[in-house]
Amino acid sequence: MAAAPAPASHAQHAHPPNSLGLPHIKVGFWTFIGSDCLFFGSLIAAYMAYRNSSRVGPFPHAEWTAPDGTVVHGILNIPITSVSAFVLLMSSVAMVIALDGVVRNHRVQARLFLLLTAILGLLFLGFQSFEFTEFYHNGLSLQQNLFGSTFFVLTGFHGTHVAFGVLWLLTMLVQDLRHP
Amino acid sequence: MASAAHPLPHVHAEYAQTGIWSWLTTVDHKRIGILYGVTAFLFFLLGGAEALVMRWQLIAPEMDVATGKTFNGLFTMHATTMIFLVVMPAGAAFFNYMVPLMIGARDVAFPRLNAFSYWVFLAGGIFINLFWVTSLFAEGGLGGQIPDAGWFGYANLTSRQYSPGPGVDFWMIGLQILGVGSLAAGFNFIVTILNMRAPGMTMMRLPVFVWMTLVVQFLVVFAFPMITVGLILLTFDRFFGTNFYVPANGGDPLLWQHLFWLFGHPEVYILILPAMGIISEVLPTFSRKPLFGAPFVIFSGIVIGLLGFGVWSHHMFTTGLGPVADSAFAITTMLIAIPTAVKIFNWIATVWGGHVVMTTSMYFAVGFVALFVIGGLSGFMHASPPIDLHHQDSYFVVAHIHYVLFGGSVFGLFAGFYYWFPKMTGRLMDEDLGKIHFWLTFLAMNVTFFPMHFAGVDGMPRRIFTYQAADGWTEWNLISSLGAFVLGASVLIFIYNWLTSLRRGKVAGNDPWDGATLEWSVPSPPPEHDFDRVPLVTSSRPWWDAKHGPSHKAGAPPALPLAPGLAGPPIHLPKPTIWPLVTASGIFVFWLGLLAPSSVGLYVSLGGVGLLLFGLYSWLYEPLE
Amino acid sequence: MLRRASPRLASLAAWLAPLLLAGCAWVIGDTEMSTVHPTTEQGRAIQGIYALTTWIVLGILVVVEAFLLYAVFRYRRRDGEKGVPRQIHGNTPLEVGWTLIPLVFIVIVMVPTLQITCALQQPAPGPNPLEVKVTGKRWWFEFEYPEYGIVTANELHLPVGRMANLGLFSDNVIHSFWVPRLAGKRDLVPGRTQHIWFTPEEVGWYDGQCAELCGASHALMGFKVKVDTPDEFAAWVAHQQSPATVDMASPGMQAFQGNACFTCHSIQGTPFSFARIGPNLTHVGSRTLLAAATVENTPENMRRWIRNASELKPGHASKTVQEADLMWNFEHVPDPQLDALVAFLQGLE
Ligand code: HEA
Ligand code: HEA
Ligand code: CUA
Numbered sequence A: 001m002a003a004a005p006a007p008a009s010h011a012q013h014a015h016p017p018n019s020l021g022l023p024h025i026k027v028g029f030w031t032f033i034g035s036d037c038l039f040f041g042s043l044i045a046a047y048m049a050y051r052n053s054s055r056v057g058p059f060p061h062a063e064w065t066a067p068d069g070t071v072v073h074g075i076l077n078i079p080i081t082s083v084s085a086f087v088l089l090m091s092s093v094a095m096v097i098a099l100d101g102v103v104r105n106h107r108v109q110a111r112l113f114l115l116l117t118a119i120l121g122l123l124f125l126g127f128q129s130f131e132f133t134e135f136y137h138n139g140l141s142l143q144q145n146l147f148g149s150t151f152f153v154l155t156g157f158h159g160t161h162v163a164f165g166v167l168w169l170l171t172m173l174v175q176d177l178r179h180p
Numbered sequence B: 001m002a003s004a005a006h007p008l009p010h011v012h013a014e015y016a017q018t019g020i021w022s023w024l025t026t027v028d029h030k031r032i033g034i035l036y037g038v039t040a041f042l043f044f045l046l047g048g049a050e051a052l053v054m055r056w057q058l059i060a061p062e063m064d065v066a067t068g069k070t071f072n073g074l075f076t077m078h079a080t081t082m083i084f085l086v087v088m089p090a091g092a093a094f095f096n097y098m099v100p101l102m103i104g105a106r107d108v109a110f111p112r113l114n115a116f117s118y119w120v121f122l123a124g125g126i127f128i129n130l131f132w133v134t135s136l137f138a139e140g141g142l143g144g145q146i147p148d149a150g151w152f153g154y155a156n157l158t159s160r161q162y163s164p165g166p167g168v169d170f171w172m173i174g175l176q177i178l179g180v181g182s183l184a185a186g187f188n189f190i191v192t193i194l195n196m197r198a199p200g201m202t203m204m205r206l207p208v209f210v211w212m213t214l215v216v217q218f219l220v221v222f223a224f225p226m227i228t229v230g231l232i233l234l235t236f237d238r239f240f241g242t243n244f245y246v247p248a249n250g251g252d253p254l255l256w257q258h259l260f261w262l263f264g265h266p267e268v269y270i271l272i273l274p275a276m277g278i279i280s281e282v283l284p285t286f287s288r289k290p291l292f293g294a295p296f297v298i299f300s301g302i303v304i305g306l307l308g309f310g311v312w313s314h315h316m317f318t319t320g321l322g323p324v325a326d327s328a329f330a331i332t333t334m335l336i337a338i339p340t341a342v343k344i345f346n347w348i349a350t351v352w353g354g355h356v357v358m359t360t361s362m363y364f365a366v367g368f369v370a371l372f373v374i375g376g377l378s379g380f381m382h383a384s385p386p387i388d389l390h391h392q393d394s395y396f397v398v399a400h401i402h403y404v405l406f407g408g409s410v411f412g413l414f415a416g417f418y419y420w421f422p423k424m425t426g427r428l429m430d431e432d433l434g435k436i437h438f439w440l441t442f443l444a445m446n447v448t449f450f451p452m453h454f455a456g457v458d459g460m461p462r463r464i465f466t467y468q469a470a471d472g473w474t475e476w477n478l479i480s481s482l483g484a485f486v487l488g489a490s491v492l493i494f495i496y497n498w499l500t501s502l503r504r505g506k507v508a509g510n511d512p513w514d515g516a517t518l519e520w521s522v523p524s525p526p527p528e529h530d531f532d533r534v535p536l537v538t539s540s541r542p543w544w545d546a547k548h549g550p551s552h553k554a555g556a557p558p559a560l561p562l563a564p565g566l567a568g569p570p571i572h573l574p575k576p577t578i579w580p581l582v583t584a585s586g587i588f589v590f591w592l593g594l595l596a597p598s599s600v601g602l603y604v605s606l607g608g609v610g611l612l613l614f615g616l617y618s619w620l621y622e623p624l625e
Numbered sequence C: 001m002l003r004r005a006s007p008r009l010a011s012l013a014a015w016l017a018p019l020l021l022a023g024c025a026w027v028i029g030d031t032e033m034s035t036v037h038p039t040t041e042q043g044r045a046i047q048g049i050y051a052l053t054t055w056i057v058l059g060i061l062v063v064v065e066a067f068l069l070y071a072v073f074r075y076r077r078r079d080g081e082k083g084v085p086r087q088i089h090g091n092t093p094l095e096v097g098w099t100l101i102p103l104v105f106i107v108i109v110m111v112p113t114l115q116i117t118c119a120l121q122q123p124a125p126g127p128n129p130l131e132v133k134v135t136g137k138r139w140w141f142e143f144e145y146p147e148y149g150i151v152t153a154n155e156l157h158l159p160v161g162r163m164a165n166l167g168l169f170s171d172n173v174i175h176s177f178w179v180p181r182l183a184g185k186r187d188l189v190p191g192r193t194q195h196i197w198f199t200p201e202e203v204g205w206y207d208g209q210c211a212e213l214c215g216a217s218h219a220l221m222g223f224k225v226k227v228d229t230p231d232e233f234a235a236w237v238a239h240q241q242s243p244a245t246v247d248m249a250s251p252g253m254q255a256f257q258g259n260a261c262f263t264c265h266s267i268q269g270t271p272f273s274f275a276r277i278g279p280n281l282t283h284v285g286s287r288t289l290l291a292a293a294t295v296e297n298t299p300e301n302m303r304r305w306i307r308n309a310s311e312l313k314p315g316h317a318s319k320t321v322q323e324a325d326l327m328w329n330f331e332h333v334p335d336p337q338l339d340a341l342v343a344f345l346q347g348l349e
């Protein structure tokens, strides 16, 4: 979050070297990730704790007959989820390649894969909105039952995370394009 | 004051030091520290005033000063204020001001993020207290608007059904805002301490205060996400009709208790460890000895931090978790007595054999040890589940709270205040007034809070706004209340001393206490860039060794060895900026929208997001220097 | 101002006072709610560990404070003392020692603690316990005896010598059941079932109080336990089981009907015997206290209560639908009608 690091030429003069030999941003971000693990860990814990607590359906796996008679099968669509998870995983790979481009000062590679990372992130968000609407049409809403509450809040926050990531990636891309 | 005359030849740019704008835009860790400190103190007066109203209501049976929801609101806001808006930011004041000075750095790792943390903290503090404004207009007055579900806001009392008014909203959102600020500060200080130590300042040479700061920041970073999740689920329940804490739909109120105390117990160590760090500086300085067993004190601090995550259910012994869970948590809780004991014994051993100089700061430090032990031991008592079946929710716990938090945290903070005031202002506090302040506080503190043990043993439940003469608690409450008013008077003396010393106090010089750590090597108050030259650290007491070590020649002015290769100009200081403040206010406005009636709220919220992004991008695109 | 001698005296007094007071802790405290005057076996088990821990803790306190005080006084810098004291950095055997000493005390406390913790939470032992269903309401307790078909409020009758096994429930917020002289406390968590049990040994009245914040009138959520001799208890049961004898045409009953009291309250022996929102009023006249031990059960108080419940217990008489479980303020009932109503209810002995 805090600004770009000071240009190296200044740092050499008056600032002592970083004690860990790592950039501030890197140490800071690792701490942030540790913290974030607990954030999502708690959300996941809530999801797990309420796994079998829903009083009414739709349920993740079991079948449920709605009051109006429609039968809703286990609502989770594992194949689709697997594909979207794969997409998100691939975006990490793209990010690694982009970083490699940065490190080797290969700017075309860096830009292309930064863009690809963002696109894969967007694709994941697309999958997620599809999934959300699908679930909603099957009667699962935020308020319907505990499964809905925990599921939407957990995956919703994850989606928000991804969305912020995409925004950030695009910001970096724009910044890079503006300084040829 | 020394700094005025001090030439600053190397500094590349100097920025305005006066005027409101300079405070709104400052990124100087020392000024941010002062902002934290002053804000915390103002909130202390507010939280204390709330306590005094409570004590007035309880001074005799069946009083009519503040009843029902108003009284519930008073203890909720009293505790929320004292914990989140007083002790935490007061700790942050010292972290901000002192940590860079003590590790030989010129600022924190992310100065603008640091400013952002403060403004977010202020936004959260104001948000929680918005009920004062709304109660001026609302029908039911204060009672319908003030958050009143207790500082740990147990579900499902906090549900829309059982707390229909906006009070819980202010509380729950305000805490989420505060969490953002605390987390940002946590990342910042972890990086600062790990990565910005002066050359030669190894981890084991860090002052113990800095070590405790580090542990506290890790506790913040790992504990706050959990309460944030708890609060987010509550927010969804209250605003979007989810079922997280709705028993009728399968939700479990105990989920909240787990999430809250998983945060809440580390939180109490977040509140005490800074004070323990301060004590670990003050006691050696005024005993004129090094801290006894410093590595053990540091290590025990780490152990306290770690164990602190494994004891949360000792707040839930009466909820019927079963004998296995109760036993496990009793064991972990009791084990915390060991690292704490190690600290206490090392403090006493530090004084032992020293040349003890009884300054006011030292009085408060010794008072801390004496009173914290009482609070710690009562904590040890309710760590035993069978005993806790009586203690829980009785005044015995209220006594525990105040011995550890007032006798502990607040005494520690007072010790730090008297200790570092000369460094921060260049002037000494008046010692005579200081000692009156100490004795009055110490005596009144015991008069106020010791009888609460007896009230608790006599079966007085906490959080009751009234009792009857037949209950037999009248005397204890009368004594407590009288003590509380004397405490109020002692605070007034402190304020008087502070304000007069600021203008007329004796000039302190760089090193009034013959200190051992780096902050005493620079002028008081320190120049904007802190250190003219970055020192080379060769021991855990660099400044002491410069004065008393074998290399020091009698009569010569003490000098620190300098880090090689770092002498060259210029020193670059980060430029003041308004954007952290703008970004923080974006967060405030965003949440305000949620409370605004109907669709207007949506636009307010969107406006808040816009403001946030605008502030953030302006911040990112503004050069640092 | 404050020079040598006076702070010494002052501090001595200040440090000793709490210690002396602490010593008195066991002498004082013979209050109705006293936590150190148990009358049951379960209570005495708690008392045992309580006393042991207290004495150990007091001992540690005295020793630690003594060392601290001694160090501070003994090593004060003397007038004219120059230079620096010996710079001692630490001593590892000492560190090991004072890590182990607390461990010893912890073990001493821990062993009985764990024993009692487990003993208190075993499934209710003993044959033929009296089952009572306790439900926490806002802000009163309902007591139901399935064995006898009795539903009553705020006054729990138990026979001496027979184990009572109380099932604890709540259909609203969390409350906590606490009668210090009989047992420790246990929370009533909505959505969960908890139990607490004990065998009363001494006949008499006991005070209880809700011990978890439950809203505006949490402070006024008290109750009484009456431990009866077996004969008294049998008589009480028989009395409670008997329906009220009510003249449906009496003005009091008419008022009860006309003001819709029956939507929340039941009176057995009338058509209105199903509502469970408010306390069961079949025998309200025989209760000693009114509105969860808030005031004595006199006609004047009952009149005040019906007229203006929220004056006696804040939080009541909320007009929102969400709070349909709270007693209303009947401000507009004409005086004669109210008098008849009170007389009628007082007559329900
Ligand atoms: C600064 C804050 C602070 C600190 C440091 C502590 C420290 C401890 N606390 Fe406390 N606690 C609170 C703040 C704090 N607490 C608050 C605010 C609450 C109430 C929350 C609420 O309900 O509102 C609470 C409540 C609370 C409870 C729940 C009570 C209840 O509601 O039923 C328990 C139960 O185990 C407990 C235990 C302990 C223990 C064992 C320690 C230990 O860390 C103490 C260790 C210290 C010592 C033991 C003394 C020194 C040691 C020696 C001299 C060595 C020898 C000693 C022995 C061998 C015993 N605390
Ligand atoms: C750091 C934490 C902290 C501190 C410092 C204090 C300080 C004090 N507390 Fe606090 N207290 C808590 C944390 C703290 N408390 C917590 C966590 C709870 C539990 C809440 C809950 O149940 O949810 C609690 C609960 C609590 C209760 C129990 C309420 C209940 O259960 O019903 C009481 C009752 O006496 C009390 C009293 C006091 C008093 C008299 C002080 C005094 O020490 C205060 C001294 C300060 C002053 C007296 C200020 C003086 C100022 C003036 C005189 C000037 C006023 C002027 C202006 C505003 C301009 N506190
Ligand atoms: Cu019920 Cu408090």
Ligand SMILES: [Cu+2]
Binding pocket: B264, B265, B268, B311, B312, B314, B315
């Ligand atoms: Cu705790």
